[in-house]
């Protein structure tokens with residue numbers, strides 16, 4: 001991989017921006033550009049659109065915010081979709097979206113490096129086969145590009161199956177099994193719920209504090225209530241109201257081993273990115289004892305786990321619900337725009353634009369709502385520059401995968 005010199009790759013000049021990633025964020029930027037008559041090339045490492053949703057999520061996943069908070073720019077969800085669309089419905093929406101804006105990503109192209117060349121003023125984006133060159137680079141590889149697999153003491157000695165939630169599909173293989181689920185974010189909670197539906201015996205590790213809110217309160221989405229209140233009231237007051245609402249709906253979650261952080265749920269999400277759990281049924285299963293809450297793991301043994309409170313238990317399987325991370329530091333070279341964790345240093349709402357034609361979409365810690373915000377801004381900004389060089393173009397006359405092959409010299 002690293003041994004290939006650029007000359008051995010096909011060099012491809014792209015008149016419009018290069019977008020890395022064909023998830024909702026990359027597609028949203030391509031659509032907004034296409035709508036304004038600006039061509040782009042989308043490079044995607046897998047063989048499909050929205051690969052996170054198609055390949056790395058479990059069967060029972062549904063959007064946990066109402067659909068109008070998860071819409072991409074320029075196209076609404078179908079009217080007949082439920083308030084919380086299923087994973088399959090979301091995928092079909094994304095596929096119709098790409099078709100509507102004639103976005104045809106180049107699949108099976110993993111971006112290995114992207115580097116700005118100060119001499120030419122252009123970005124060189126290298127995949128396993130080609131070097132794409134453009135004035136603009138849009139980073140759309142997502143906050144969830146790679147699973148986080150923590151280095152838990154003794155994990156490699158465990159003799160049973162160990163899977164990350166990104167590889168978990170359903171509890172069907174876990175019937176009557178005792179399963180240790182490490183992590184209590186939305187994935188951990190929902191996997192425990194799914195395991196119960198298949199008569200497995202989940203034990204969920206809670207090593208820290210966590211906010212749990214009901215997904216709905218009196219038939220209204222809690223997230224929607226929060227967004228409405230934020231129009232009139234300060235964040236801290238809204239967070240306190242959400243905590244009252246949570247207490248009246250779920251009871252005192254502290255008693256279940258789920259201590260709440262000192263910072264309120266929305267403030268914590270904004271500041272650290274830690275998403276509150278939106279409960280869709282796990283809490284009542286914890287109350288009924290079907291899901292057991294455990295302390296932090298001290299050590300994994302061949303057949304189970306030792307916990308920090310001194311207890312020891314046997315398990316058949318371990319599921320790591322330990323979250324995800326960005327992969328930008330692995331491939332974007334010399335960028336002072338990103339932290340070492342691969343997130344923009346500039347906070348929302350100004351993290352979408354860097355220097356030298358660099359843009360980022362979908363790194364706002366605000367889900368698809370943040371994606372839509374970034375995508376519109378990026379398309380406006382690039383279109384303005386595009387028009388200076390090219391003059392206005394009609395979108396109907398544009399092919400979105402407009403690329404020029406400069407020379408072929410592949411060994």
Ligand SMILES: Cc1cc2nc3c(=O)[nH]c(=O)nc-3n(C[C@H](O)[C@H](O)[C@H](O)COP(=O)(O)OP(=O)(O)OC[C@H]3O[C@@H](n4cnc5c(N)ncnc54)[C@H](O)[C@@H]3O)c2cc1C
Nearest residue numbers: 021023024025045051052063064110111141142362367368
């Ligand atoms: C289980 C789960 C459920 C979620 N539910 C919601 C929800 O209900 N509402 C909400 O608002 N948000 C939700 N989110 C947040 C989620 O981040 C968004 O839904 C959305 O998928 C983000 O889109 P994205 O395009 O930024 O990233 P992704 O969907 O991750 O897409 C990034 C794409 O980039 C590709 N890629 C990565 N690296 C490279 C590379 N080096 N070269 C080429 N291609 C590359 C990936 O293969 C992928 O296709 C959820 C997240 C998870 C994990």
Ligand SMILES: NC(=O)C1=CN([C@@H]2O[C@H](COP(=O)(O)OP(=O)(O)OC[C@H]3O[C@@H](n4cnc5c(N)ncnc54)[C@H](OP(=O)(O)O)[C@@H]3O)[C@@H](O)[C@H]2O)C=CC1
Nearest residue numbers: 062063064150183184185186187188207208275321322323
């Ligand atoms: N229905 C939906 O729409 C769903 C949405 N999502 C979204 O996907 C994103 C990712 O969620 P999720 O996969 O839950 O990841 P999160 O990052 O939200 O949660 C990870 C969990 O793993 C714990 N953890 C990490 N490392 C360790 C360790 N070494 N030992 C013990 N515990 C550990 C964390 O604890 P700690 O806090 O102590 O670090 C935390 O509880 C979120 O934005 C979430 O909202 C996920 C599932 C469903």
Ligand SMILES: O=C(O)C(=O)Cc1c[nH]c2ccccc12
Nearest residue numbers: 065223269275276365366367368
């Ligand atoms: O589901 C996710 O991961 C999201 O990021 C959606 C989301 C954005 N802001 C929030 C605040 C509270 C709960 C979920 C979200």
